[in-house]
Structures are given as structure tokens and as C-alpha cells.
Amino acid sequence: MGIFLVNMLSFHTPILYIDPFVTWTSTSDRLFYSWIDLFIQGSIYPLFSFLFGYGFVILRERTIMKGGTFSTIAIRRLLFLLVIGWVHANYIWHGDILFTYSLFGILLLLFIRLRGKVLMLLGLILYFVPNVIITVMMILASMVAGNGEFTVADETSALASYKAYQNGTYEEIREQRFIDWSLVNHPGNLFFMLFSIFPLFLIGGGAAKENWLRRVTDLKRPFLVVIAVTLFMGLFIKSAPYWLTRNWATEYSQDMLGGPLLSIAYILLIALGTNHQRGLQVFKFFGPVGKLSFTNYLVQSIVSTLIFYSYGLGLYGQVSVDEGTLLAMTIFIIQLIFSHIWVKYFYLGPFEWVWRTVSYWKWQSLMKKGENS
Numbered sequence: 001m002g003i004f005l006v007n008m009l010s011f012h013t014p015i016l017y018i019d020p021f022v023t024w025t026s027t028s029d030r031l032f033y034s035w036i037d038l039f040i041q042g043s044i045y046p047l048f049s050f051l052f053g054y055g056f057v058i059l060r061e062r063t064i065m066k067g068g069t070f071s072t073i074a075i076r077r078l079l080f081l082l083v084i085g086w087v088h089a090n091y092i093w094h095g096d097i098l099f100t101y102s103l104f105g106i107l108l109l110l111f112i113r114l115r116g117k118v119l120m121l122l123g124l125i126l127y128f129v130p131n132v133i134i135t136v137m138m139i140l141a142s143m144v145a146g147n148g149e150f151t152v153a154d155e156t157s158a159l160a161s162y163k164a165y166q167n168g169t170y171e172e173i174r175e176q177r178f179i180d181w182s183l184v185n186h187p188g189n190l191f192f193m194l195f196s197i198f199p200l201f202l203i204g205g206g207a208a209k210e211n212w213l214r215r216v217t218d219l220k221r222p223f224l225v226v227i228a229v230t231l232f233m234g235l236f237i238k239s240a241p242y243w244l245t246r247n248w249a250t251e252y253s254q255d256m257l258g259g260p261l262l263s264i265a266y267i268l269l270i271a272l273g274t275n276h277q278r279g280l281q282v283f284k285f286f287g288p289v290g291k292l293s294f295t296n297y298l299v300q301s302i303v304s305t306l307i308f309y310s311y312g313l314g315l316y317g318q319v320s321v322d323e324g325t326l327l328a329m330t331i332f333i334i335q336l337i338f339s340h341i342w343v344k345y346f347y348l349g350p351f352e353w354v355w356r357t358v359s360y361w362k363w364q365s366l367m368k369k370g371e372n373s
Contacts, residue, residue: 001332002044004300005036008328010095011304012319014161016180019153021246029321036325038238042259045097047266049197052101053108053204054213060112071109077359078105084298084351093301094180100190104198111202116209123202130195131256138249152251165309165316173309196256213267216275223268234262288339289332292349296335303331344368 009015013023020033056074063070085099111119157179164176183189207213216223237258240250273279289296306312307327308319319327342349346366348356357364 001329002040003048003297004328004332005325006041006044007095007300008304008324009033009036009321011093011301012308012316012324014158014165014180014317016183017154017158017161019151022151022153024321026320032322032325034242036321037254038235039262042238042255043234043262043266045197046200046260046263048097049101049200050204050207050263050267052105053201053206054208055204056105056108056112056201057205057208073359074109075106076361077355078102080355080358081105084355088298088301089181089185090174090178092298093305094177094184096181096301100185100193100197103190104194104201107198108201108205112205116206119202119206119209121206123199123206125199126195126202127199127260128257135249135253135257138247138252142245142247142249162317166314167310170311173311200260213271216271220272220275223272227265227268227272230261230268231265234258234260234265238262286336288343289336291343292335292339292352294355295349295351296339298351299335300331 009020020037021030024030024033059074059077060070063073079102081098082102085096085102089096089099111122114122161176161180164172168176212219235258238254240258241254244250270283274283308314308316310316339349345368346353347368348364348366353364353366
């Protein structure tokens with residue numbers, strides 16, 4: 001849901017090219033955007049990246065336990081993800097993350113044999129050292145340059161997006177989609193993402209090897225301390241553009257430092273929550289939508305682009321932040337209900353089933369025959 005709420009801003013508005021504080025001026029839009037900006041933006045993709053590494057290690061351990069060859073299964077799994085990511089980015093939505101995950105997943109194979117603590121330490125160093133250095137450099141640069149007018153808007157590119165997505169042909173939309181995708185995924189930025197996404201894979205993989213999220217009882221006190229520190233520091237840094245001068249330094253540190261710190265607090269809060277019966281029941285309620293996460297992610301893109309692009313309802317640029325947020329939550333609730341119904345009759349979601357079949361190169365069971373009759 002967090003991913004969808006952030007992505008929704010891009011589905012209905014050229015978020016890459018506008019200044020949110022200039023474009024959205026109504027009180028409700030400001031409130032909804034600030035809520036997403038503080039608590040979700042930059043804090044959910046680290047959680048997903050952490051889980052990718054965590055799940056990768058679990059898959060490896062289970063494959064080895066069953067006598068399988070993990071490298072073969074993993075490469076097929078990642079290559080399939082690469083293909084789906086390419087199709088998703090080129091023909092559905094420019095904000096795809098699957099393509100990038102597959103590339104860094106292949107890189108993760110080179111480190112997967114390292115001990116858990118080594119993976120976590122390496123991940124922390126690769127993430128925080130470069131990003132702290134970049135933040136300090138930006139702060140120094142802003143001190144030298146002074147507090148001039150700050151904007152992230154590109155009016156020409158924004159108008160091109162409005163023109164293509166609102167009224168363009170499918171081919172024009174595809175051309176604009178490639179421009180938007182290239183802005184984020186060009187080789188230079190891909191190198192930058194190497195130090196923002198890949199380290200979180202390592203941290204997640206290390207946490208899985210150390211079995212941290214299952215050792216809640218043993219680690220409860222350290223968890224509480226880390227939650228308190230990361231929650232405070234995360235919100236302090238993420239709110240900096242609101243109470244300090246808004247410049248490149250505060251904007252960069254908001255997502256690259258404050259976001260992951262807040263994400264750590266979320267991860268540990270969920271781990272502690274599942275250690276209590278009431279909390280476990282709450283999280284179990286969301287279990288089915290998680291089991292279909294691959295399917296739900298792709299469906300969100302398909303449905304949203306059909307709502308906003310010209311080959312669908314053509315509502316691009318005509319939806320406010322509050323309307324888009326409520327729409328995303330409504331679609332997510334429908335997906336939650338659908339997921340609950342689906343898992344009653346099927347072991348896997350449709351895309352999950354194809355992915356698993358390709359990964360193991362063996363036809364996988366899908367329907368729960370007779371179990372719910």
C-alpha cells in the first residue's frame with residue numbers, strides 16, 4: 001500500500017518534473033502530500049529492498065536444504081524478473097523497479113555466501129558512508145551558494161508529459177514513457193542506485209542469516225532502543241525541509257538518510273508486533289495481499305494507467321493529491337478482498353505461479369483441489 005500511495009503521485013501527475021509545493025496549493029493537497037512525504041516517501045522502498053535480500057537468503061537456504069542448485073534457480077528467477085521489468089517499463093509504466101531489482105539481485109549472488117554480520121556491516125557502510133558524504137558536500141555547497149530560490153521543476157518536460165499522457169497516441173505515450181524511465185535509469189543514476197538499493201539487499205540478507213526478525217524475544221530491548229532512535233532521527237531528518245531552508249541538502253537527506261532510518265523503525269515495529277497475538281492477527285489479515293505482491297504490484301500499474309492515460313479514461317493531470325490518495329487506498333482495499341478470496345482456492349497468485357514455474361523449470365501446483373469444497 002505504501003508503494004502504491006507513492007507511485008500514485010506519478011500515475012496522475014508528472015512528479016518527476018514538478019515542484020509539489022508549487023503545483024499543489026490547496027490545504028487538503030498539502031496535508032496529504034506532506035503525510036506521504038514524511039511517513040512514506042523514501043521509507044517504503046528500503047523496506048521492500050530489505051525484504052528482497054531477506055527473502056533471497058531464505059530461498060537459498062530452503063533450496064540447499066532440499067538438495068537443489070540455488071544459483072541455477074536464482075538466475076532463472078532473476079532473468080524472468082528482468083524480462084517482466086522491461087515489459088512493464090516499456091509498455092505499461094515508466095516507474096518500474098523490477099528491472100533494477102533483477103540487476104542488483106544478480107550482483108547479490110556474488111555476496112550471498114558471506115556471513116550474516118559481514119553482509120550487514122558491508123551494507124551499512126556502502127549505504128551510509130557515501131550518502132553522508134554527499135549530504136555534507138551539499139550542505140557545504142549550499143553554504144557557499146547561499147539561500148537562493150530552490151525549485152525542482154522542469155516546466156518544458158512537465159508540459160510534454162501532460163501532452164503525451166492526456167491526449168497522445170499509444171506510441172507517443174510509449175516514447176514519453178521511455179524518456180521518463182531513462183531519466184531515472186540512465187547509467188549514471190544506476191551507479192547512484194547501486195549505493196541506495198543494493199546495500200539494503202545486503203542488510204536484509206544479513207538479517208535473514210542472523211535470524212534477527214525471528215529472535216524478537218531475545219532482542220526485544222535492543223529493538224526498542226533502535227526503534228526509538230531511528231524513529232526520532234528519521235522523522236527529524238525527513239521533516240528538515242519543512243522547518244529548515246528547503247535546498248538540495250535537506251531534500252537529499254530527507255529521502256536518502258531520513259527515509260531508511262524510518263524504514264528500520266517500521267521493520268522492527270512489525271517484527272515486535274508479530275510477537276504478540278493481537279498484533280499477529282492484524283498482520284495476518286494483510287498476509288494474502290502480500291502473497292500476491294508481484295501480481296498486485298503489476299495490476300496497480302495496469303489499472304492506474306488505464307484510469308489516467310489517454311488510451312483509458314484520460315484523467316492524467318486532472319486528479320488532486322487527496323483524490324489520488326483515496327483512489328489508491330480504494331484500489332488497495334479491493335485488492336485486499338480479492339487476495340483473500342484468491343488464496344482460498346489457489347496456492348499462488350497468477351504472476352507468482354508463472355515466476356515460480358520458470359524459476360524451478362517445473363510445473364507448479366496452483367489450485368487447492370478439494371481443500372475448500
